[in-house]
Amino acid sequence: MADDNTRRSERGTARLTTDELARAVTDELADWERTELAAFTARRPETRESYLSGSGLPVRRVYTPADLPADWSDIGLPGRYPFTRGPYPTMYRGRTWTMRQIAGFGQAEETNQRFRYLIAQGQTGLSVDFDMPTLMGLDSDDAMSLGEVGREGVAIDVLPDMEALFESINLEDISVSMTINPSAWILLAMYIAVAERRGYDLNKLSGTIQNDILKEYVAQKEWIFPVRPSMRIVRDTIVYCSQHMARYNPVNISGYHISEAGANAQQEIAFTMAITKAYVEDVVATGVDVDAFAPRLSFFFVSQADLFEEVAKFRAVRRYYAKMMREHFGARSPESMRLRFHAQTAAATLTKPQPMNNIIRTALQALSAVLGGAQSLHTNGLDEAYTIPSEQAMKIALRTQQILADETGVTSVIDPLGGSYYVENLTCELERGIDDHMRKVEELGGVEAAIEQGFFQREISDTAYDFARRKANGDRPVVGVNKYIDEGEPEKIETHQLDPASEARQIARLQQIRADRAPDRATAALEHLLAVAKDDSANLMPATIEAVKAHLSMGEITGALREVFGSYTETPVF
Structure with missing residues (x-):
């Protein structure tokens, strides 16, 4: 009888290639579904007909090595391109x-x-x-x-x-x-x-x-x-x-x-x-x-x-x-x-x-x-x-x-x-999903065009409505809201209280700073900022730094720039 070391060596030489392992696991999974799984669910069915992730992706009951990426380099190592496992080699260590x-x-x-x-x-x-x-x-x-x-x-x-x-x-x-x-x-x-x-x-x-x-x-x-x-x-x-x-x-x-x-x-x-x-x-x-x-x-x-x-x-x-x-x-x-x-x-x-x-x-x-x-x-x-x-x-x-x-x-x-069959498979699914959405945006003419056409807004609105509907009918459980609800008086907790005099103090300080600043410097800084704003090739930051040093206020800066840049009204999405 071979000792443990010999058996381990024999198993090592018989190690399957990635493709062979995927095929073997797929065959074993099919056999498991026909036998153990079918018999068990006949006696005790699963609680739902379908399972979905938070974003609506189908979730299978079990994942195997066949669900891992075909190319190991897509998983890789921390701090090494494509950085799947983290941007730095040591991360939190x-x-x-x-x-x-x-x-x-x-x-x-x-x-x-x-x-x-x-x-x-x-x-x-x-x-x-x-x-x-x-x-x-x-x-x-x-x-x-x-x-x-x-x-x-x-x-x-x-x-x-x-x-x-x-x-x-x-x-x-x-x-x-x-x-x-x-x-x-x-x-x-x-x-x-x-x-x-x-x-x-x-x-x-x-x-x-x-x-x-x-x-x-x-x-x-x-x-x-x-x-x-x-x-x-x-x-x-x-x-x-x-x-x-x-x-x-x-x-x-x-x-x-x-x-x-x-x-x-x-x-x-x-x-x-x-x-x-x-x-x-x-x-x-x-x-x-x-x-x-x-x-x-x-x-x-x-x-x-x-x-x-x-x-x-x-x-x-x-x-x-x-x-x-x-x-x-x-x-x-x-x-x-x-x-x-x-x-x-x-x-x-x-x-x-x-x-x-x-x-x-x-x-x-x-x-x-x-x-x-x-x-x-x-x-x-x-x-x-x-x-x-x-x-x-x-x-x-x-x-x-x-x-x-x-x-x-x-x-x-x-x-x-990393290496979890489920997490790696889901990582690949989500990456493909990014690519699909990017193609749609490009077909619409890019991000600015997609915004103007309401593409993003409609997508978000539809998803939010679906989530609200599932939450309302209990398909999306929220403990304490639509499941395991407490009867009687709600629980009381300590909350932050804003000082009601804070707003008046802030307004008084703002008005005092306006009164005390050097008016010539403030006027010159604002005029310079407006001149820079009219030249699209110029950088706004240096002129803005000078404007705030002259104690121009937030509202004075944005109000003046509206005369150059204009304002924006969104086309509603229903």
């Missing part, structure tokens, strides 16, 4: 993801206190949420801002507001993400002006400004100008940062808001890649080499409820992006092909009924982001279905990330679900 809890409310001083609280709790990056007037380029004393100042984020009108926002925070030591789009370049100008006044080296500043205006027309519906001048602003920020801010990401291309508007996982990554292609084409058209700016492009995705699909989604979009940058744009540097992304757990999944369940939802969604290789992460507060998170909710959300990093062991191995 070398550096844990940045823990970046978003914060913003009231005046700058109030948000600054929250920032310092979160830093003291171990947060490793700042993320700023701005109020609706700031997002829309309106001043706090604008008639349309009444009642909205500081309510859903921090109010920033003029440069002194930005100085107060980052008071006693060293901007060279901590990365700063700013979630803002139509007025993003003005906030970036203020951030630069603060850094210059403090004597910082701009090349040492790290972080990102969202600045993804195309997804506003697609999903979030916050814009100031028409599509073409808005694209010009994004282009100018990318070019400026590539020349002056080596570590700063001038655009954070966002699938998150596409998802929150109702898109599924497949649409989220496909539409994000279509938008990315449009931005890159716009910058390359100015003569800037793709390798000069592509390494500073960054991305922002949601981490939704379907754990395995979310992991596969992150892997699929990373691979697609790498191939697009190399094969379509001719990128040569690996840094230009590495998709780096921030993830946020899904606010749209959080519920008012049984709010403590939101802690569990957030933890599992955060896990999928980590298993998918996120570079930074925001975990939602349990009370976000009600209002801006309280300090307690933010602390629990941050501790969720810290427990994941320090107690679960998920940081010890890179891409631990």
